[in-house]
Amino acid sequence: MASHINFSLLLLAVLGISMTIMFSIPVAKADLELKETKISVYFHDHFSNSSTPNATDVIVTGFSGKTWVYNQFGTVFVMDDLVTEGPEPTSPTVGRLQGTYITTSLDGLRIGTSFSLVFTNKAYNGSTIQIVGNVNQLDPVEEYGVASGTGKFRYAKGYAIFEIISFDPATVYTVLRLNASILHY
Ligand SMILES: *[C@@H]1O[C@H](CO)[C@@H](O)[C@H](O)[C@H]1NC(C)=O
Ligand SMILES: *[C@@H]1O[C@H](CO)[C@@H](O)[C@H](O)[C@H]1NC(C)=O
Ligand SMILES: *[C@@H]1O[C@H](CO)[C@@H](O)[C@H](O)[C@H]1NC(C)=O
């Protein structure tokens, strides 16, 4: 019995090793070199607490019996902001910054975020990077992680900084700069 088990284990080990050899396809060294891409772009946030025609950043839900407001724990937002090369909305389009965020701290200060920068410009058309994090939403400069990516940004990692450039309280329109450093192959 024991020797039978040992034989099975040996067979498994041999199979394992040969599978490893079979599936270890050699990768050219050049393909494994990390590149850094730095981007500095702007996004245009039209916030509303209810879905108005031009809103691109809207509260979806919150706890019943509580006001659905940015500084209330549990408030859920969805966002689809235009991303441009320069700070003017008429500047050439880079893509869209789409995702969700939730007020995740009981004191209402912090948000947990999951954003995708969906590129539609010539250089990165169809590629995405995933920007995730947890920030104090009152900070004028916020740092996020770049956790992954697709297309030209497969295997991406890095960081992204959002910085408020201008804010119009009358229309709740904010322009933010998004700087990112992305390491990818
Ligand atoms: C949206 O916010 C405004 C101003 O803060 C407030 O007067 C209004 O009641 C809010 N609307 C909803 C649906 O919460
Ligand atoms: C919506 O956007 C259009 C075009 O940019 C603008 O003319 C209009 O004033 C905006 N409406 C609101 C409510 O912001
Ligand atoms: C991006 O890709 C889409 C789909 O393939 C295409 O329709 C569009 O023209 C491309 N845009 C640019 C700027 O290359």
Ligand SMILES: *[C@@H]1O[C@H](CO)[C@@H](O)[C@H](O)[C@H]1NC(C)=O
């Ligand atoms: C973002 O990048 C721009 C252009 O390189 C630079 O001027 C600015 O200081 C950067 N912002 C931050 C917060 O690092």
